[in-house]
Amino acid sequence: MKYAFLIPAALLGLSAVPAAAQDTAPPKPVTVSGSVGLVSDYRFRGVSQSDENLAVQGGFTIAHESGVYIGTWGSNLAGWGTFGGANMELDLIAGFKLPVGGGTLDVGATWYMYPGGFDNTDFIEPYVKLSGTAGPVNLTAGVAYAPKQEALGAWYTNGTSAAAGVYDKPGATGDNLYVWGDAAAAIPDTGLTAKAHVGYSSGNKGLGPFATSVAPTGEYADWLLGVDYAIPTTPLTLGVAYVDTNISDREAAYLQPSFSKGQDGVGSIANGKVVVSLTAAF
Template sequence: MKRHLSLALAAALLAPAVQAIELTRDLGLELNAGIYSDYRTRGISQTQNDPALQGSATLLHGSGLYAGVWGSNVDFGHGSSTRQEQDYYAGYYWQIDDDIALDLSYIEYVYPRQSEFNYGEYQVELSAYGAFLGGKYSNDMAGDQSYLYSYLGYRATLPWELGLELRYGQADYKDPVFLSASGDDRDSYQEWESKLSRSLLGLDWSLSYVDTDLSEAECAGYYGFEDVCSATVVAGVSKTF
């Protein structure tokens, strides 16, 4: 899932007038819709490198509590009957001071017509002075497979109001699930992303470079396609209400 509590959204938690639709003095609703040239999560395409239409609705409370739903089209191929991902999430955002914040959440991933793909995930992210460090853990992915995704990165505003986000992450599985062409196996892989963004003409534009260290053989062996883990550029445009 691409959703994460951005600094702009975090500000909306405590100042609903930023972007969220004000429902009451303490409660706001943020709506977002966007189209992207690919749906990549943790470096892996969920649409076989095809475009994705995505949207979300998030209730934001002035206390820092939030809850919402996020959705996207997906395509896992190989006769998969699901064509949609629906994520339900709830969490607490603690603004410790102007520069330091902590985000705690739980996310339930649902794939209609293919419930064996469903799983839940706990997330924590600490951000300070533009840097961020986080982790996501699931103990019910693909049956009894546990999974830990840890990441770190940096967000900054460049000249001309350009947003910059750099992220490096590592996904660790309980069992060795990636098999190389030489027969070696491993239980983890690394991924990274560099993203530029800018608001223009009332829309939010983004351009990302995404890559992983998985070989074509490792990618094909686990995900079924050799090109869904390779380097790509993802362009996107979205609108927040």
């Protein structure tokens, strides 16, 4: 998920200073971290939110040694992902982390906002994540459930109604479930980290109050395979990943013309694509 990078693994649990390192400064009670970057296509759960064009993204997190954290993350939007206004997504994130066994449990919520857009397109999504390691592999499993809200309701039953601007079910509410798993492993002596993601989304089949949807076809899967390269002596990371979904053109036909680049009704913004990113962490 897009907010994962905002909460570095270093904040998952600060260990005590070893006796042999008495001169080492103790961990700070409050830490700030974040990143800014460019991505060739902003894909949210496999679906383009930037009309398959470049997006500028960034955010930061403030974390307390108790495990409490707050953060924010933003990106420009285009095409399917826009809600009027500033054509921007701004997420507010808050949660709490605690050690569980050999891993870390993370419980929180994300408030998805679209500044200047319509109020009924904003929604909240609580989540639970469990992370840990298995040998050299870092693993994360998560579930996010957004309760019934207007932003997730099927106001339009098809793209034709959306194109005409005629609501089929104004005021409808809906919920959404997203379950995912991530894995990452460093490739020794290369500066490369291999990464993989798989997710499953289930929600209302239809289009919301501004002709978009978190689960466009009601139920679908998304996945990612890629590598990151940490550029030596810099805070920069170059990433390349193949992103795809199992949403076929036939399944997405009722969403058109919304579900296409330029909203011209041709093709799909959920087809497989190679996405390139350049990120600077701080």
